[in-house]
Amino acid sequence: MATMKDIARQAETSITTVSRVLNYDKSLSISDDLRRKIFEVAQKLHYKTPRNRSKVTVKKKLRIGIIMWYDVQEEIDDPYYMQIRRGIEQLAMKSEIETVLLYRNQDEYRIQTLGKVDGLICVGKFSSAQIEQFNRLTNHLVFVDSSPEEELYDSIVIDFHSAVREVLQLLLQEGYNKIGYLGGVEYVSKHIRLGERRELVFRDFLYQRNKLHTKYIHVGSFSVESGYQLMKDALGKKDHADAYFCANDSIAFGAMRAIREAGLDIPGDIALVGFNDHPNSAYTFPPLTTVRVFTEFMGEQALLSMIEQTNGRHIALKKIIPTTLVKRDSI
Structure with a gap:
């Protein structure tokens, strides 16, 4: 199993820097190139943070809804959001968290079909009216790939x-x-x-x-x-x-x-x-x-944010995930 020491060696930096980057320490002043390199090495080595290596500790049994901006066919055509969803579901399974999935259906979200949920992870972009609809079901919301009303809601986005x-x-x-x-x-x-x-x-x-x-x-x-x-x-x-x-x-x-x-x-x-x-x-x-784009990682971070909310955190957080340019032969 990869360790922070392995990442630090390949990224040619210190273990402390690796730890602070992977834990989203906003006070850390390093170049964007080094930050991206650390994330890229971590993904290449399939690194998991200690809390992701096994199930995440939650204070109660959770049932989390995943609302997908795409419909089923659109998700197949463009797997970006599918990979985010996979990241959520894989960590949820390890953490014994129940998930229930809802796709857009003809421009609507039939949230009544979800039943009782402890929170919603909303993957994609949504209108103010749709967000208001989600909020009537639960006040625990996390958005992935959009960041509406950042002072109110957690969000996971890329730069x-x-x-x-x-x-x-x-x-x-x-x-x-x-x-x-x-x-x-x-x-x-x-x-x-x-x-x-x-x-x-x-x-x-x-x-x-x-x-x-x-x-x-x-x-x-x-x-x-x-x-x-x-x-x-x-x-x-x-x-x-x-x-x-x-x-x-x-x-x-x-x-x-x-x-x-x-x-x-x-x-x-x-x-x-x-x-x-x-x-x-x-x-x-x-x-x-x-x-x-570290899509599955984005999904994991969304679920971790949801767990923190249900465990009592009330201050909204925005996590910005870096990307990295992969140079191949098409230029």
């Missing part, structure tokens, strides 16, 4: 700003000046559309450097099929980018197929970068450069 900036800095350093974006649209309901965070950072970063070309931005949905169609549309124009940042790996997989069908080479003609580090990303041709 999208740093992640996208790192991708774009790499592409510029590699000499790509015509950089495109393939993304999706997010809705919390039929009538409420969200500004997609990766696209917002993408636009701002390149605009500040006078390198934003909006004609290279193509938006559909977060699926393989959409990535394929978006790239076909891009290649059908007179001018296309020489590198594309894809909002998730599923989009990148579809884009790869469209590029190959057009008789073009990756990365010789077009470079690609994905997001999430899907398990298949290392086995595409060529292997996909992507941003690794």
